[in-house]
Amino acid sequence: MKSAVCTPDSRIALSCQIGAVKWLRWNADQIAQARRQPVAFGGEKLPISFLKHADEQTVLALWTVLEAIETADLQDRSFDSWGVIASPSFFGRLSIAQSVRRYHQEGAWGISPQLIPHQSLHAMSGTISQALRIHGPNFGVGAEPCAGPDALLLAAAMLYDGQLPGLWLALTGYETEWIPAADGQHPTAPACQALAVALTPDENASGTRLRFGSAGPQAEKESPLEMSPAFSLELLAEEMSDPCRLPEGRWRLSDSHWIEFEAVLGVEKNLS
């Protein structure tokens, strides 16, 4: 059957540049404070209630993107035709728990009309798209812990044909699993962290590259990828938050796909 498979045995499928990167780790109070802050981009302020109904991870993801823009000095740049991919972890869990309680107590009347628009997987990417006035594609990925690799696998697909001028990737998750309490007295949320990365097509310019690769069909059959480190948002965020250090080695996205980072020699790294 293998002979019938017409696959290009690609190793490096795609190389792109990291135009900006930011990692934030905020506690519940910091997120609550940020929710009330006016969101502004490109000289325009969004309504003060813009993040009122947003999930905590959405709030942090948006602010991480905004700080990445500021750090990379991209405030004057338009992201109009860019795309957004966002991958939260157990998105909307607290709201679902609260809604379950209200449904038990009040029936259908008790369910907020904001639940579905703001607590479903599309909400984080949609919010970033709206805030940055991004008119390219936007979608959410995964919604479970460790879905970062899945988001990267789809980011590669989005960038492959060179049509998108850039893509914002936002990955979020809690440091430890935040489990709602059955009695409604929810424990304080653990710290939430977010990684925002701007990916642009590789134009051989200075900076840091992210390369996507595949083991190729034959190699996969003979020796599935075993590489260290396996992808971890925590580890990747930690490494990328250090301006002097690039994540080393190949990072496994699936049994047969990986990413690696490369700094162009003699060029100052464009990491915050």
Place this chain on the structure above:
Amino acid sequence: MKLEPIYITGVGAVTPLGGSYQTITERLLAGVSGVRSITEFPVADHLAQIGATVTEFPCPDVWDADQLAELPRVDQVTLVSCTQALQDAGWWGRRSDARVGIVLGSAAAWESLWENDALTGGQQIYQTQSHVEPLVHRTRQHLALTGPAVSMSAACASGNYAIALARRWLQMGWVDVCLAGACDMAITPMTLAGFGNLRALSRRNDDPQAASRPFDADRDGFVMGEGGAMFVLERAAQARQRGTRVYAEVAGCGASSDAYHMVIPSPHPEPAIAAMRQALTDARCDPSDVDYVNAHATSTPVGDSAEAKVLQSVFGSHIENLPVSSTKSMTGHLLTAAAAVEALACVIALDRQTVPPTINLRNPDPECPLRHVPNHAEHHRVRVTASNSFGFGGSNTCLILKAA
């Protein structure tokens, strides 16, 4: 960049109109409504009490019916649709010979799992879930696939995105075969209440089968549906070499965002127009090449007329002779799974050279001056189809399928 054509070689679906390609085809072209009163849970205090529920759950012969029935309903729909598609494409028995990936549109698998569990006395949402595999990985394991598996959501546009992304993975050489589509069993008490309280749903509770009436002047909101559709995609050369049946070429995909509001569609038609034009360009099609449009048209007062303006702008004078229908009139709005099921409607139109109707279209809205297909299917030459799907979060997508 010249990229290899990608073909659809297998289909699988479980919808309110049935659980097999044959049944769905017959009912879709006969103008059968899948909408009924909801009896699966108490709805007396809900504003909307109707939905297009799945009532026929076929079990493929390779699965044990009792074991299948023990799975969460969304797992059942996903697994059955994937199995049907792989069997249809001739890959089921040989799936371990190739890297078979999955891109699954799935907006709220966790939410559904937690809600269904909690409303029946379970505690899952209050317990650690770190050990629970997500739906797409559960499906991958059941099917014993070796390619990458991801779930994604652009709300009601998810199915078009999933197909577009799977197409790219194939063109990149990252998979040999890819399952793509979307599944959503969203008719749950809280989701019905949420959309109801959003004032988005039809309240024609006393006449369920007439409730979903896209483009009709008397429409009053959408009707929720549930189910899913999955497709087997593979490279054209591989499909030709296998000599397998080809349903269609995934010729073009376009996507844009309104960047306007999380729920309300933009009053400006440009982003939706851009998505359609991008899809046509991707497919190397002129607007006049399109033979049928499956509209997003959900039966909401604002959305349908806004889409009509988009279609007029994209197709110009061709719109006067271009059949447009909304199959949501029969299936209801399957939310995350809508685009995938509507891609299936386009496949059926190509397969049968027949355009499915918009049922309940008795009094066309003058704000939607289109070449409708009211109430009865029409035989028509169909070589190229366009399927629009828009969603919360401002998503606009268009999928172009071509006869291969």
